[in-house]
């Protein structure tokens with residue numbers, strides 16, 4: 575009976591390794607990593623657009639303020655023109671010329687303010703698009719995190735069951751054999767304990783020498799031997 579329990583210990587270890595591998599390498603982890611990278615990239619873009627919006631808003635304000643100053647100056651000149659305080663033809667012409675120049679400058683500044691406003695609108699549109707995209711990626715991230723937590727919990731239940739089954743199996747095996755198995759298992763993995771197939775150890779590619787086969791055949795059924803070729807634990 576003890577030989578079967580040794581195989582059960584091995585089965586539990588192999589299954590536990592497989593479960594741990596599945597836990598570490600589930601598809602959602604890769605997808606989550608990609609989604610987190612996408613969010614980080616989005617954040618950079620959001621920050622860039624936010625900085626551009628601040629710059630554009632202050633530019634718009636500056637042009638509007640300057641246009642207002644120039645407009646006030648032109649208005650003041652207009653008043654002087656019609657107040658009668660400027661009399662000479664030459665002076666009047668000079669004043670008119672100055673007013674025309676100021677109005678032209680005011681128009682230019684207003685155009686630039688308008689341009690900045692259009693830029694601001696375009697940036698606001700980009701912010702909306704980026705925010706929608708962020709909501710989308712945030713949703714994907716929380717869904718993936720939930721899926722991972724659920725899958726981990728399911729796998730952990732299976733790992734616990736394997737650990738219980740292994741503990742039960744260990745109870746019925748000679749502690750010296752368990753110790754030998756545990757020493758060999760890291761290097762030999764799923765084929766640490768193998769069955770004697772009647773003429774070979776079934777774990778290694780070497781053919782057992784006839785004398786060795788003869789020796790194994792004469793051992794009691796159920797005994798645990800060592801393959802002289804590979805060192806595996808061979809169940810007679």
Ligand SMILES: [Zn+2]
Nearest residue numbers: 775778801804
């Ligand atoms: Zn062998």
